[in-house]
Amino acid sequence: MNGTRIILASQSPRRKQLLEWAEIPFEIMVQSTDESFPPGMPVPEVPVHIAREKGIAVRKKYETLHHDTNIIIAADTIVVLGNTIIGKPKDRADALDILARLSGNKHQVITGVVLLKGEQEIAFADTTDVWFHPLTAEQIAFYVDKYQPYDKAGAYAIQEWIGVVGIKSIQGDFYNVMGLPVSRVVSELGRLI
Template identity: 85%
Template sequence: MNTKGFRIILASQSPRRKQLLEWAEIPFEVMVQSTPETYPPDMAVPEVPVHIAREKAFAVKQKNESLHHAGNIIIAADTVVVLGNDIIGKPKDREEALDILGRLSGNKHQVITGVVLLKGDREIAFADITEVWFHPLTSEQIAFYVDKYKPYDKAGAYAIQEWIGVIGIKSIQGDFYNVMGLPVSRVVEQLANLLIS
């Protein structure tokens, strides 16, 4: 992909999103601005991560005057885990992490990543959904994972590429990398559209 003449900004500190863009060989720089990860209470669940991603993208754009012209593309993303109709965020402590994984054990949940790309006045926004099935997990397995990997910065209290994903996930339907935090092939496709338009 020819990105010559463009500056691509990743509005995320997530090491997983950085890694995925690096694997896709997209040249980028990281620029973040703190935003509250809040949303209107009546918002439809698939719209929530898109809303939060949009807030992240616009916060970076507004803070940096140089990013307003069309030679810059900002990429922002947010990932939520959904069990039934409940959005499960990042656990605040060990007890909550144990509880979340206990609820995911033996069940199917959805991982939804919202992505927003900004180029000048143009915006591309979408949500990508992956369904994940966990094997039943023992309380010992859950405690081992939480105590060793401390997944407090992860929606749903787990990372698919870590031990719990290797031993605990029965199957997935959809983009594996979406569960890591970025549906990277779809991002690259939309980025290519922006680069030529």
């Protein structure tokens, strides 16, 4: 890609897998960041704000890199039920409660993406609507105990068992629910390379 290094500012195995599927050469560099956001920030702006903080933190940590030729990809995914942002579950009880609330309902998965190259920034959010079938308490407990979804916003991964048996339909990008709207990322990368 014309000597451009692409850096994924994420440890997410799902984002790594999606970029590999898109056959984009990249390396992973991460820096821990505060994932809080200003009170009153409109919900769709939250994941973009957090993604931007992740990208900037990586850029600062690796200041010796050539930022004018490198592209940093940072992303954050949130799950929204009604107007409530549902983060990663704190423990088993929280995971059970989150999935019970999603059961039989529609929610939104919003992934914010920020691409940084030198002083250039491309930022966007992609939204997918997801409808769950009603889930039994037994199904929810089976999923949580077997798959341990504690590192996932909304306490689930669409590509796992619960997605296969529990999701009624989606409207929007399937891969966005996995954690990265990869086709749009590829398109936006084309503007920076």
